[in-house]
Each structure stands twice: as C-alpha cells, then as structure tokens.
Amino acid sequence: MSLERIKEKLEILADAAKYDVSCSSSGGNRKNKNGGLGDSHGMGICHTYTEDGRCVSLLKILLTNHCIYDCAYCVSRKTNDIKRAAFTVEEVVDLTMNFYRRNYIEGLFLSSGIFTDSDTTMERLVRVAKKLRNEHKFNGYIHLKSIPGASDEIMKEAGLYADRLSINIEIPTEKGLKLLAPDKSHSEMIKPMGFVKNELILYKEEKKIFRKVPKFAPAGQSTQMIVGATDETDLKIIKVADHFYQNFNLKRVYYSGYVPMLEDARLPSIHSQVPMLRENRLYQADWLMRFYGFKADEILEKENPFLDLEVDPKLAWALRNREQFPVNVNTATKQMLLRIPGIGGKSVNKILSARRFQKLNLDNLKKMGVALNRAKYFVEFDSHNIFTKYIDEQNFRKVILTGMKSKFQNPFSEQLSLF
Incomplete structure (x- = not known):
C-alpha cells in the first residue's frame, strides 16, 4: 500500500x-x-x-x-x-x-x-x-x-x-x-x-x-465516563467512580467532558460544550477519594449535587464543615491533616515526621511547601489560635477567593480589616 x-x-x-x-x-x-x-x-x-x-x-x-x-x-x-x-x-x-x-x-x-x-x-x-x-x-x-x-x-x-x-x-x-x-x-x-x-x-x-x-x-x-451528554449530577458521577474503585480495583477513572459534534435530539445543544473546569473538578474529587480518604457523600450532598466551580472540592468541603476547624497541626491525626485545604499528602508526611522533634509554626509549614494562602485559615498551633472561627461565612469565602496573603501576626487584626 x-x-x-x-x-x-x-x-x-x-x-x-x-x-x-x-x-x-x-x-x-x-x-x-x-x-x-x-x-x-x-x-x-x-x-x-x-x-x-x-x-x-x-x-x-x-x-x-x-x-x-x-x-x-x-x-x-x-x-x-x-x-x-x-x-x-x-x-x-x-x-x-x-x-x-x-x-x-x-x-x-x-x-x-x-x-x-x-x-x-x-x-x-x-x-x-x-x-x-x-x-x-x-x-x-x-x-x-x-x-x-x-x-x-x-x-x-x-x-x-x-x-x-x-x-x-x-x-x-x-x-x-x-x-x-x-x-x-x-x-x-x-x-x-x-x-x-x-x-x-x-x-x-x-x-x-x-x-x-x-x-x-x-x-x-481503567475506565472512562462521558460527562454532560446526559443529565447525571456530579454526585452521581463520583459515586459511580467510587463503586468501580471499590469493586473492580481500577487504577483510574477518567472523565471526558462531552464535546458536541452531532445534531441529535437526545443530545445537548450543539453549542453547549461542557466547561473544562467541570471536568477538572471531577478529577480533583476523584483524587480526594483515592488518596485523601474522602467518600463521595462527603464531597457532595444531595442538596448540592454539583461541584463548586469557584473553589476546589477540598476547600468546598472545609467551608461547609467549619466546625471541624481550626486543626492543631501539632496534635491532629494524619486523616485530619489530609483534610486541611492547601496541605497535600507529601506535606502531611513531612509534618508528621517533623513534629516528633519540635513544635511547628506557620514558618515551618511554609518551608514544607504548604499553600499558606489557604491553609493558614484552617490551622492553629499550641501558642496561637487562628482567627477562622471569628469570621462570618460570607467574608471568609471572600478572603480566600481573593488570595489574601497578609502575614500572620495578631489573629484579630486581620479579622477586623474584613469589616
């Protein structure tokens, strides 16, 4: 040929x-x-x-x-x-x-x-x-x-x-x-x-x-699911993924946002493509289930079955469960450390190793590679009580979204500037 x-x-x-x-x-x-x-x-x-x-x-x-x-x-x-x-x-x-x-x-x-x-x-x-x-x-x-x-x-x-x-x-x-x-x-x-x-x-x-x-x-x-060709919620999608992880020992579940190519009454409009951000959020939720100990029902609820496109799933969970914060990084379990926004798996292992020899502070977390622009609102140390619990929910979300990066000195001075 x-x-x-x-x-x-x-x-x-x-x-x-x-x-x-x-x-x-x-x-x-x-x-x-x-x-x-x-x-x-x-x-x-x-x-x-x-x-x-x-x-x-x-x-x-x-x-x-x-x-x-x-x-x-x-x-x-x-x-x-x-x-x-x-x-x-x-x-x-x-x-x-x-x-x-x-x-x-x-x-x-x-x-x-x-x-x-x-x-x-x-x-x-x-x-x-x-x-x-x-x-x-x-x-x-x-x-x-x-x-x-x-x-x-x-x-x-x-x-x-x-x-x-x-x-x-x-x-x-x-x-x-x-x-x-x-x-x-x-x-x-x-x-x-x-x-x-x-x-x-x-x-x-x-x-x-x-x-x-x-x-x-x-x-x-592995397997793949098309997202957005039918009307399944994100909660349903990650529940299906979790089912396959638990029952078929899959290495990966992939999520492919539906790309309109054909005119068909059964399909979404040819002009309505699934946002790439939705696909990205599903991968982040998938990561939480595989490596961070989250269950599908924790990541999303029946009342709010779609992932927040404004914040990642881990941060969204923390915002909904503020009663579990702040977390003391010197005493918390590995499972709870993994749930702190801005702290990844490698950083958690560094924290567990380092705190055996010293009391950790914010500077220590920074050196470990922790994303302080998120983590600092959800942690506390033996000598400092983070101001998170004093901020109302609307302003708290606003602070994080605007990436506030002021130095942590007086826990209340930052709080007062919000109002």
Missing part, C-alpha cells in the same frame, strides 16, 4: 481516537530483555500533554472507525457520514516500530470501532500486541481498549501482552446509556472488567507461590 494511503489512514484514525482520554501509561513495569526495543519500567514512559491534559506521548489510534453500533455521542457511529478507514495488523505494528525508532512515541494506545462482532475485533487488537511482543521484542508500553462482550479467553490473552486494559463505561448510568446507545448495556461492559479484576488477583496469589509467573496487565485497568 502506498505511503500516501497509510498517511491518510493515520490522519483519520488518530483523529477518531482523540476523544478517548484514558491513555495514561502510569503503573507499567515491563523491563527491556533479550536485546529488545523499549522499556516501560518505572518512569521509562515519557508523557506529553495538551493544554487540556490529554496524553499525546503514545501512538494513539483506532484499528478502524467502522462500527456496527450507532451511539449518539460517538463520531464513529454507523449513521455518521464520515470517511472510514481500517488498518491491518501489520500496518499498526509497522507504524508503532517506525515511530518508536524515530523517538516520536514510547508506546501504543490501541482502540477500535466494533466491526463484525466483539470477539473478532478484540482478537485483532490482541494480534497487534502479540506480534509486537513476540516478533519485534517490543518492551514498551501497550494499552489495549477492551471490547464490550469479548470472551474471557481473548481477555486472558490480551492481559498477557498488554500493560494496561481498559473498557469505557461511556455513560455513567444504565438509563443514560440506553437513551444514547440502546444496543449497549453496562452488564456487557462490566463482565470483562470483572474478569480482569479476578485475573489480577490470581496473578498476585500465584506470584507468592511460584517464582516465575507470566505478567497479566501489570498496569491494571
């Missing part, structure tokens, strides 16, 4: 793949061996991100944009009048190897429209990974997008060659999915996720007994 035709295919299928944001390569640990190419061990995978946070360091393409489904939100839906193309297995392998040798990429993210049926499509994706590993000794990162409805046998083989497997839930609720993609169901999507989870558990158990066990998806599995 001519170089021009390959270039045309690449343009079509790379563009079609850009809407999938779940292409993180973190967590891979495949080492180079037998004189092969590439190495995804540790930080071996380099990332480049666009302004909106999407990863562009991998060769990120669809095997084909032909699809038997007619999902309202998908640019590759079968009734959409677009240019169609399909790579052969050999073409994807050659592109990956040539791009890697030119230092354009460090790995492959491969997805596909569903042609013929789920097993045929998934088998084709696995053949690409298998050929790269076995014939070309490629040890770089490979992320395969699992196909809903694929058999356990094919998923098993996929996990032996891919570093990460992912399957998109797409729409957070079954009701929303049935509205926009009536041929799909969450049960079909969840089935392979459950299989991968069990295989990962089995691998860990076998590793304890046997010295050499074939790796299975060492970077785990």
Whole structure:
C-alpha cells in the first residue's frame, strides 16, 4: 500500500481516537530483555500533554472507525457520514516500530470501532500486541481498549501482552446509556472488567507461590465516563467512580467532558460544550477519594449535587464543615491533616515526621511547601489560635477567593480589616 494511503489512514484514525482520554501509561513495569526495543519500567514512559491534559506521548489510534453500533455521542457511529478507514495488523505494528525508532512515541494506545462482532475485533487488537511482543521484542508500553462482550479467553490473552486494559463505561448510568446507545448495556461492559479484576488477583496469589509467573496487565485497568451528554449530577458521577474503585480495583477513572459534534435530539445543544473546569473538578474529587480518604457523600450532598466551580472540592468541603476547624497541626491525626485545604499528602508526611522533634509554626509549614494562602485559615498551633472561627461565612469565602496573603501576626487584626 502506498505511503500516501497509510498517511491518510493515520490522519483519520488518530483523529477518531482523540476523544478517548484514558491513555495514561502510569503503573507499567515491563523491563527491556533479550536485546529488545523499549522499556516501560518505572518512569521509562515519557508523557506529553495538551493544554487540556490529554496524553499525546503514545501512538494513539483506532484499528478502524467502522462500527456496527450507532451511539449518539460517538463520531464513529454507523449513521455518521464520515470517511472510514481500517488498518491491518501489520500496518499498526509497522507504524508503532517506525515511530518508536524515530523517538516520536514510547508506546501504543490501541482502540477500535466494533466491526463484525466483539470477539473478532478484540482478537485483532490482541494480534497487534502479540506480534509486537513476540516478533519485534517490543518492551514498551501497550494499552489495549477492551471490547464490550469479548470472551474471557481473548481477555486472558490480551492481559498477557498488554500493560494496561481498559473498557469505557461511556455513560455513567444504565438509563443514560440506553437513551444514547440502546444496543449497549453496562452488564456487557462490566463482565470483562470483572474478569480482569479476578485475573489480577490470581496473578498476585500465584506470584507468592511460584517464582516465575507470566505478567497479566501489570498496569491494571481503567475506565472512562462521558460527562454532560446526559443529565447525571456530579454526585452521581463520583459515586459511580467510587463503586468501580471499590469493586473492580481500577487504577483510574477518567472523565471526558462531552464535546458536541452531532445534531441529535437526545443530545445537548450543539453549542453547549461542557466547561473544562467541570471536568477538572471531577478529577480533583476523584483524587480526594483515592488518596485523601474522602467518600463521595462527603464531597457532595444531595442538596448540592454539583461541584463548586469557584473553589476546589477540598476547600468546598472545609467551608461547609467549619466546625471541624481550626486543626492543631501539632496534635491532629494524619486523616485530619489530609483534610486541611492547601496541605497535600507529601506535606502531611513531612509534618508528621517533623513534629516528633519540635513544635511547628506557620514558618515551618511554609518551608514544607504548604499553600499558606489557604491553609493558614484552617490551622492553629499550641501558642496561637487562628482567627477562622471569628469570621462570618460570607467574608471568609471572600478572603480566600481573593488570595489574601497578609502575614500572620495578631489573629484579630486581620479579622477586623474584613469589616
């Protein structure tokens, strides 16, 4: 096939793949061996991100944009009048190897429209990974997008060659999915996720007994939800994410703000794009659940089910729960320190270590990298009582939003200037 035709295919299928944001390569640990190419061990995978946070360091393409489904939100839906193309297995392998040798990429993210049926499509994706590993000794990162409805046998083989497997839930609720993609169901999507989870558990158990066990998806599995194509609240979305973290041991849940592309009565207006800030707030809420001990019901309430676009979720929680502040940094538990706005996980560990040897003050926190423009309103020390409790709620929020950075001297002098 001519170089021009390959270039045309690449343009079509790379563009079609850009809407999938779940292409993180973190967590891979495949080492180079037998004189092969590439190495995804540790930080071996380099990332480049666009302004909106999407990863562009991998060769990120669809095997084909032909699809038997007619999902309202998908640019590759079968009734959409677009240019169609399909790579052969050999073409994807050659592109990956040539791009890697030119230092354009460090790995492959491969997805596909569903042609013929789920097993045929998934088998084709696995053949690409298998050929790269076995014939070309490629040890770089490979992320395969699992196909809903694929058999356990094919998923098993996929996990032996891919570093990460992912399957998109797409729409957070079954009701929303049935509205926009009536041929799909969450049960079909969840089935392979459950299989991968069990295989990962089995691998860990076998590793304890046997010295050499074939790796299975060492970077785990992830999923993605489209935000804003249907009317789910942020509370519902993060509850769904929490469910998958708790029950399927997912590495990541990705949130993709709906981008209007097609006219359809079931979809939001073609002119109403989801604010990037909403997507960002969902990632921040997700981070709080994974690393800061927050539960979905704490981050948001039924009465206010959408994330505050003006402040981050951690600060919003603190503003709603002011009775729990100020927190004494010299005596508070790790769990409570993690809930102080402006104090991150690394700073908490520094605080716990340092306070064993001395009484901490505001200057100590500053040296530890704490964001004092937020944290100073929520902490107290053994010799000082922070003025937070004396400020009414409206002015307190205003102070933080305007980034007040006056030096902490007399706790009441700053308070008086507010009025």
